[in-house]
Amino acid sequence: MHETSIAGNIIDIINESVNSPDRLKVNQVKLKIGVLSNVNIEALVSAFQLAVMDSELSNSKLIVETQPVILECNDCKNICSTEEYIYSCVNCGSNNIEVKSGDELEISEIILDR
Numbered sequence: 001m002h003e004t005s006i007a008g009n010i011i012d013i014i015n016e017s018v019n020s021p022d023r024l025k026v027n028q029v030k031l032k033i034g035v036l037s038n039v040n041i042e043a044l045v046s047a048f049q050l051a052v053m054d055s056e057l058s059n060s061k062l063i064v065e066t067q068p069v070i071l072e073c074n075d076c077k078n079i080c081s082t083e084e085y086i087y088s089c090v091n092c093g094s095n096n097i098e099v100k101s102g103d104e105l106e107i108s109e110i111i112l113d114r
């Protein structure tokens with residue numbers, strides 16, 4: 001499953017950025033996921049919970065914030081933000097549009113308990 005390998009990558013990143021004694025204190029891991037990234041968020045959260053169970057990261061929870069799609073029209077330079085991909089500019093109707101963001105998947109913050 002796609003989400004299992006993403007959860008594995010997230011855990012690798014946490015392990016790289018947090019030293020071993022502090023990993024037990026990791027409480028929240030905030031993720032930004034663009035709506036175009038094709039990730040099933042529920043599946044990702046359960047894959048993550050399963051993967052951290054009985055590990056140093058067992059206290060951590062994934063908090064997912066979805067990010068809208070930002071599109072820029074190459075013809076009229078209109079920038080719009082939508083919840084799903086659209087194929088033409090809302091301003092001038094051109095198909096000459098570019099995705100500026102909306103397919104990202106990144107950790108925005110790792111919060112440790114004091």
Ligand SMILES: [Zn+2]
Nearest residue numbers: 073076089092
């Ligand atoms: Zn346009």
